[in-house]
Amino acid sequence: MSLAPADFDYVRTLVRDEAAIVVEPGKSYLVESRLAPVARRHGLQTIDRLVQQLRRGSPRLRDEVVEAMTTNETSFFRDVHPFTSLEERVIPELMQRRAARRQLVFWSAACSSGQEPYSVAMLLREKFPQLASWNVRIVASDISAEMLGRAAAGRFSQLEVNRGLPARYLAKYFQREGAEWQISDEIRRMVEFRAVNLIQPWPRMPPVDVLLLRNVLIYFDHGTKREILARCRQTLQPDGFLFLGAPETTLNVDPAFDRVQHGQTICYQLKSATGTGQGCTK
Ligand SMILES: C[S@@+](CC[C@H](N)C(=O)[O-])C[C@H]1O[C@@H](n2cnc3c(N)ncnc32)[C@H](O)[C@@H]1O
Structure with a gap:
């Protein structure tokens, strides 16, 4: 019926x-x-x-x-190119700029079952071992208590590890437990999970260097997108980077952001950071 x-x-x-x-x-x-x-x-x-x-x-x-x-679709290293941008451009640039303070903050702001923040954690361990002596925080949040519980447990099905996770990372950072795969404590402990409803007041956060707000704005109306992007502006470091999902954009929503093309992906920075008013291309 x-x-x-x-x-x-x-x-x-x-x-x-x-x-x-x-x-x-x-x-x-x-x-x-x-x-x-x-x-x-x-x-x-x-x-x-x-x-x-x-x-x-x-x-x-x-x-x-x-x-x-809620739609919880996600995968490890989803869309690949944003992670290439993190590896080749964003993190090396931030490491230079933050060399004195040796502190970096990442926030995966709609993390679903955790593949996104764990992808960042594995990328850091694998490609930037020198960050082990820095103060690096990876905060991951979602509205869904169920998703956060799954994410914090760090257990994934065969299907989930088959999607986007390089075989080398599976062998190195996961252990088989029955029909599932358990992520290593080393990686799990790098991520702090918390409940955040993006339309309610946000928790106090240290200024964020890289904000991953991917594949969630798409579910909101124009006014809500505008409000959330305005809050992103306040939360990001002035020279921080915002990553949205492939179907999402700040264009016609928040003119304070510039589109910045890194290889095959787009990220966003405040106009005050790019200094161009138009974004730069590689
Ligand atoms: C499609 S998943 C995206 C996961 C990941 N960011 C990615 O791109 O693979 C969207 C997530 O947004 C979360 N979500 C939906 N509405 C939200 C809200 N108001 N506040 C916080 N999270 C929300 C859902 O629970 C879901 O886990």
Whole structure:
């Protein structure tokens, strides 16, 4: 039985208010397919029943529904080129500029099940061993408690390690445990996980050198994107780097950022840092 329009609107509004995620009109099938497992978990026969419970106001159920409506697609070294840019341009440049303070802060701000921040951690260990004596922080956050739990555990399925992870890194940084792969403590301990809902107040952060805000703005409307990018400006070091997902851009959203082309990827820096008003190309 399909979801009543009033129930669909109720869920859309809830998800919009709690996470800023926009569910387009007509995507009732999406709500039904995402919420069916939640209804089953709670022993409810139909989604209508689930929405009835929601309307009665259980905060835990609200969180579960919001989490079920998030898209958690991710992979190790997703899209490759941003990590090439980090390796070849961004980190060497930052290491020169921060040579006196010897401190670097990375923030993966919608980290899902952890592949993104762990990719950064492995890249640092593998390509920049000299950073071992620096104060390097990799903060990883997400709205989803379930995803954060999985990320912090550092356990991945065969399918997940088959996606994007070089075989050499699998052999070096993971150990097989039954049907899964456990990331090494050395890498796991490099990442600090915390819950952050990007539309609520952000925690106090040290100024961030590299902000990975990838494949999450895409779910928000224009106004929310603008607000979040304004907060990125405050959080980033004046010469820091912002990475968005391939389908995302600051263009027509926040004119304070310049697009900076590094090989086959685009990242963003504040105009005050590029000094050009137009971005530079390699
Ligand atoms: C598609 S994943 C992107 C993961 C990773 N950044 C990547 O590019 O592979 C989007 C993530 O954004 C999170 N998310 C959605 N809305 C959010 C919000 N309001 N605040 C924080 N995280 C949110 C979801 O839980 C999900 O894990």
